[in-house]
Amino acid sequence: MAKRNTWQRDSVRDALDDSAGFVSAQSLHARLRDDGTGIGLATVYRALADLAATGDADSLQSPEGESLYRACRTPGHHHHLICRSCLLTVEIEADEVEVWAQRTASSHGFTEAAHIVDVFGLCAACTAAGTAERVTP
Amino acid sequence: MAKRNTWQRDSVRDALDDSAGFVSAQSLHARLRDDGTGIGLATVYRALADLAATGDADSLQSPEGESLYRACRTPGHHHHLICRSCLLTVEIEADEVEVWAQRTASSHGFTEAAHIVDVFGLCAACTAAGTAERVTP
DNA sequence: GCAGAGTTGAGAACGATTATCAATACCTAT
DNA sequence: ATAGGTATTGATAATCGTTCTCAACTCTGC
Numbered sequence: 001m002a003k004r005n006t007w008q009r010d011s012v013r014d015a016l017d018d019s020a021g022f023v024s025a026q027s028l029h030a031r032l033r034d035d036g037t038g039i040g041l042a043t044v045y046r047a048l049a050d051l052a053a054t055g056d057a058d059s060l061q062s063p064e065g066e067s068l069y070r071a072c073r074t075p076g077h078h079h080h081l082i083c084r085s086c087l088l089t090v091e092i093e094a095d096e097v098e099v100w101a102q103r104t105a106s107s108h109g110f111t112e113a114a115h116i117v118d119v120f121g122l123c124a125a126c127t128a129a130g131t132a133e134r135v136t137p
Numbered sequence: 138m139a140k141r142n143t144w145q146r147d148s149v150r151d152a153l154d155d156s157a158g159f160v161s162a163q164s165l166h167a168r169l170r171d172d173g174t175g176i177g178l179a180t181v182y183r184a185l186a187d188l189a190a191t192g193d194a195d196s197l198q199s200p201e202g203e204s205l206y207r208a209c210r211t212p213g214h215h216h217h218l219i220c221r222s223c224l225l226t227v228e229i230e231a232d233e234v235e236v237w238a239q240r241t242a243s244s245h246g247f248t249e250a251a252h253i254v255d256v257f258g259l260c261a262a263c264t265a266a267g268t269a270e271r272v273t274p
Numbered sequence: 275g276c277a278g279a280g281t282t283g284a285g286a287a288c289g290a291t292t293a294t295c296a297a298t299a300c301c302t303a304t
Numbered sequence: 305a306t307a308g309g310t311a312t313t314g315a316t317a318a319t320c321g322t323t324c325t326c327a328a329c330t331c332t333g334c
Contacts, residue, residue, distance in 0.1 A: 004300050004311060026290075040314035045291065061198040065321085066290070081245055090245050096237055101256050108218055108227050109261030118253045119238050124246030141280060141331050163321070177283035182322065202290085203321070 008039050012047035013071070016057060021087035022068035022080075060118060083123035092119070145176050149184035150208070153194060158224035159205035159217075197255060220260035229256070 015028055029044040048069050051057035058072045060080070072078070074091045077098075081090040097117055105113035152165055166181040185206050188194035195209045197217070209215070211228045214235075218227040234254055242250035 002301080002311080006300075006312065008313070024290090038314085042292080042315085043313060046312085061200075061202060063198075065198060065202055065204065067202065081242060081247060083247065092241055092245075094237070094241075097234055097254075100231070100233055104229055104231075105218060105256050105258045108229075109264075110218060110220065110256070110258035111261075111264045113256055113258040115256045116253060117234075119242050119247070119250055120252065121242045121247035121250040124248075127246075127248045143281065143331075145282070161321090175283085179284085179323075180282060183281085 008037075008043050009047050009050070011037055011039060012044055013051065013056070016048075016051070016069060016071040019070065021089040022060065022062075022070045022082065023087070024062075024066045024068055026066075028069070060116075063120075079117045079119070081119045081121065083126055084120045085122055085126040088123045088125075145174075145180050146184050146187070148174055148176060149181055150188065150193070153185075153188070153206060153208040156207065158226040159197065159199075159207045159219065160224070161199070161203045161205055163203075165206070197253075200257075216254045216256070218256045218258065220263055221257045222259055222263040225260045225262075 011032055012028065015032055016023070019028075025041075025045050025048050028048070029039065029041045032039045032044065048057065048059075051071070052059045052069065056071065057069050058080070059067055059069050062068050063084075068087075070080075070089060072091060078091050079094050079097070081092050082088070094117060097115075101115040101117075102113055105111075148169055149165065152169055153160070156165075162178075162182050162185050165185070166176065166178045169176045169181065185194065185196075188208070189196045189206065192212075193208065194206050195217070196204055196206045199205050205224075207217075207226060209228060215228050216231050216234070218229050219225070231254060234252075238252040238254070239250055242248075
């Protein structure tokens with residue numbers, strides 16, 4: 001079960017690193033295909049799943065139900081501020097919220113608390129441009 | 138475009154009200170079918186979408202990508218504390234988090250901020266029962 | 275009761291994701 | 305460097321949740 005290094009995996013990792021915000025597996029695949037590589041869709045999904053599993057990438061569900069991925073610069077636990085128009089993403093710390101979540105959970109008898117905390121909005125650029133639709137990077 | 142009252146819509150609303158936690162459209166449909174009603178799957182989806190649109194129900198995406206619905210007792214904006222084993226749900230207030238989200242968004246130039254804040258854990262009962270399910274880090 | 279517009283339900287269609295499986299490419303031991 | 309076992313790939317089929325289609329149906333107001 002030893003992992004092997006393939007140009008496909010590297011390509012996916014590189015493409016993720018080049019993205020400013022979250023991207024879907026589909027759009028990553030499309031981009032890689034456009035770059036001339038003959039990479040397969042299934043391979044992109046597998047590579048992304050691996051990256052997410054090893055903690056090298058974060059993933060979240062878009063409001064539309066798609067799985068989005070991102071290579072995060074900040075290691076460890078953090079949250080995201082995401083532009084719902086261009087998907088530009090800013091990593092944010094939220095110690096305040098960590099404490100709140102933990103306190104709230106235990107005050108209701110819940111254990112093993114985890115939380116999903118993401119803020120969506122329109123970034124400065126999209127606000128200025130009045131961009132109404134979502135653009136997939 | 139006047140809305141009509143049909144027993145189907147009422148059934149969906151009632152079934153939602155009877156649920157302690159979030160449920161998927163599929164399982165709601167299955168339950169209604171088992172109750173002898175010949176309700177259609179598409180109708181359940183439509184009714185749930187309507188309820189969510191009018192604010193009579195809340196919805197969220199399960200970590201597996203399914204859409205889950207719930208008839209919430211608290212009107213207005215609130216968040217949820219959800220047992221990841223039995224889906225028991227507690228509605229929680231989070232003024233603290235509202236403020237934080239708004240402040241964080243605007244400090245990064247983001248406008249029209251909305252946020253997804255949900256806490257997952259194991260409820261007291263499931264913790265005691267040792268119900269071990271998947272892990273959501 | 276009647277007409278007509280909103281609703282329903284069975285199944286087709288759809289999009290995202292996962293499974294299949296023969297062909298291929300990577301890695302390690304020679 | 306080479307060979308060979310095996311993880312990986314990729315085209316395609318399959319799966320799953322959800323939405324669409326459209327003829328049949330049923331509320332509601334008159």
